[in-house]
Amino acid sequence: MKIKFDFVTNSSSTCFVVVLKKGQEFKEDQFMKCVGINKKSPVYPMFLELFKMFASNMEPFDAAVASHHWNKGRQWDVFIADVFSADLVKKIKLAKERGDSLYFGTLSSDVNALETFVCCDSFKIEGKNVYIDATNSSW
Amino acid sequence: MIYYEYKKDHNKAYIFHVVKNISKGRFLRTMRVGRNSFAGRLLSRVYDCFFSETVDLLDEYRVYHSSEYGSFSEFLQKKYCLPDEVAVEGEDKLLKHKNTALLWRKEHVTGDYNLEMFTMSSDGALNILNSVLGVRNEN
Numbered sequence: 001m002k003i004k005f006d007f008v009t010n011s012s013s014t015c016f017v018v019v020l021k022k023g024q025e026f027k028e029d030q031f032m033k034c035v036g037i038n039k040k041s042p043v044y045p046m047f048l049e050l051f052k053m054f055a056s057n058m059e060p061f062d063a064a065v066a067s068h069h070w071n072k073g074r075q076w077d078v079f080i081a082d083v084f085s086a087d088l089v090k091k092i093k094l095a096k097e098r099g100d101s102l103y104f105g106t107l108s109s110d111v112n113a114l115e116t117f118v119c120c121d122s123f124k125i126e127g128k129n130v131y132i133d134a135t136n137s138s139w
Numbered sequence: 140m141i142y143y144e145y146k147k148d149h150n151k152a153y154i155f156h157v158v159k160n161i162s163k164g165r166f167l168r169t170m171r172v173g174r175n176s177f178a179g180r181l182l183s184r185v186y187d188c189f190f191s192e193t194v195d196l197l198d199e200y201r202v203y204h205s206s207e208y209g210s211f212s213e214f215l216q217k218k219y220c221l222p223d224e225v226a227v228e229g230e231d232k233l234l235k236h237k238n239t240a241l242l243w244r245k246e247h248v249t250g251d252y253n254l255e256m257f258t259m260s261s262d263g264a265l266n267i268l269n270s271v272l273g274v275r276n277e278n
Contacts, residue, residue, distance in 0.1 A: 036176020113263035120253040
């Protein structure tokens with residue numbers, strides 16, 4: 001038997017949902033407005049990295065759900081009810097009814113400090129035309 | 140900003156040399172983020188995490204130990220187990236740079252492992268903190 005006295009390392013992944021009002025695109029300036037950063041901020045580059053991280057990891061919701069490795073052939077509504085909170089499921093269904101654009105993405109704790117933090121944290125970013133929800137899984 | 144890191148009582152400990160009395164409000168203003176925005180809340184957590192459980196070593200020495208130890212550097216050597224030259228240089232730093240402090244802090248004291256890893260990593264938030272709290276022309 002081995003006993004480890006220090007932290008045990010492990011990698012983690014989590015998923016997030018992006019809802020964009022009908023006709024809206026996921027754009028840098030809109031994202032920065034939502035998170036409360038202007039171009040003169042010294043932390044603009046960090047939030048730009050965050051924007052790029054979301055943008056490069058998100059796919060159209062239904063296709064991403066159908067092919068996701070957590071989903072083992074389950075029906076759409078069964079899978080989302082299993083993965084997301086009741087509140088988020090309601091938001092997803094409402095967004096679909098309204099014709100808003102829905103995206104699903106995953107983040108990994110293996111990439112860099114920012115993605116690791118975001119992957120293991122639980123948060124929502126809410127703006128006029130964009131809603132990002134990463135509350136489904138946190139440590 | 141990290142002046143010295145070492146193991147004490149089986150835990151990693153850091154000594155930071157920082158500019159004194161930078162309030163959270165000033166930190167957020169320098170970062171040009173609003174307190175109630177997502178960015179503001181995130182950086183506010185980083186600030187709180189950094190200052191959690193930190194000890195201002197000179198304050199501790201003056202208030203509790205100045206009659207016990209003949210000098211600040213002796214206090215650093217004997218109470219905080221710092222090597223002689225590190226203790227002496229630490230004292231010199233405070234003499235050379237007015238309005239600065241040596242803060243002592245153990246690793247993983249906040250209860251939020253994820254936030255702490257992000258706050259204390261140089262590719263995470265440590266460089267951001269350094270840009271405000273770091274001592275200019277230190278050497």
